[in-house]
Amino acid sequence: AQKVTQAQTEISVVEKEDVTLDCVYETRDTTYYLFWYKQPPSGELVFLIRRNSFDEQNEISGRYSWNFQKSTSSFNFTITASQVVDSAVYFCALSEAGGAQKLVFGQGTRLTINP
Amino acid sequence: DTAVSQTPKYLVTQMGNDKSIKCEQNLGHDTMYWYKQDSKKFLKIMFSYNNKELIINETVPNRFSPKSPDKAHLNLHINSLELGDSAVYFCASSQDSLISGNTIYFGEGSWLTVV
Numbered sequence: 001a002q003k004v005t006q007a008q009t010e011i012s013v014v015e016k017e018d019v020t021l022d023c024v025y026e027t028r029d030t031t032y033y034l035f036w037y038k039q040p041p042s043g044e045l046v047f048l049i050r051r052n053s054f055d056e057q058n059e060i061s062g063r064y065s066w067n068f069q070k071s072t073s074s075f076n077f078t079i080t081a082s083q084v085v086d087s088a089v090y091f092c093a094l095s096e097a098g099g100a101q102k103l104v105f106g107q108g109t110r111l112t113i114n115p
Numbered sequence: 116d117t118a119v120s121q122t123p124k125y126l127v128t129q130m131g132n133d134k135s136i137k138c139e140q141n142l143g144h145d146t147m148y149w150y151k152q153d154s155k156k157f158l159k160i161m162f163s164y165n166n167k168e169l170i171i172n173e174t175v176p177n178r179f180s181p182k183s184p185d186k187a188h189l190n191l192h193i194n195s196l197e198l199g200d201s202a203v204y205f206c207a208s209s210q211d212s213l214i215s216g217n218t219i220y221f222g223e224g225s226w227l228t229v230v
Contacts (some may be wrong), residue, residue: 033216035218035219037221039156042223043203043223043224043226044221044222044223044224045205045207045221045224046221047218047219047220047221050216050218052216089156091158093158095216097216100163100165100170100171101146101163101209101216101217101219102148102160102163102171102173103150103158103160103219105157105158105159107155107156107157108156108157108158110156
């Protein structure tokens with residue numbers, strides 16, 4: 001069965017600090033997809049990144065970076081030089097290749113960036 | 116133009132009432148979904164439709180009935196509302212759920228409160 005665990009329920013840092021959000025997943029499939037979504041205080045769900053299981057290359061997009069490690073079943077998300085606008089709940093999600101697609105979400109990490 | 120739009124955004128209603136939430140996507144996607152986010156922020160899939168056909172029904176009570184008049188619309192009708200139905204309901208879409216790994220794009224959510 002597929003499962004996503006975000007062990008950090010809440011994180012609070014001061015602006016300009018770097019912060020890493022952890023995500024650990026479980027799946028029996030060899031082909032799967034990992035996602036991160038952001039839910040700001042306004043409530044919408046914003047897509048950030050998708051990564052397939054065959055691509056372990058780390059990705060950087062501006063202040064955001066993602067570290068995918070199959071050996072530890074982790075897909076961690078780092079924000080460098082955090083800003084107040086980064087305050088949100090962040091969700092990691094998994095989709096397996098077999099059958100109809102559905103996202104299994106982690107519990108979410110509430111990130112608060114203090115000025 | 117909002118890619119996935121759902122109405123109403125806020126809905127307060129009494130127990131026992133019947134209500135509907137409408138969703139439309141203008142992305143040309145084949146697949147649409149309903150996800151539910153509970154009070155603890157946990158997100159879980161309810162239904163998915165591919166080209167107007169039901170693909171996923173995640174043991175949702177029969178009081179919930181999705182309807183897809185065409186592939187750009189997926190409405191959610193809820194009969195005999197209960198207090199436990201209070202949640203945020205997210206509509207979403209993706210290119211094709213039968214090809215795994217497509218990014219799922221979410222609407223802004225509909226906040227349902229049953230009193």
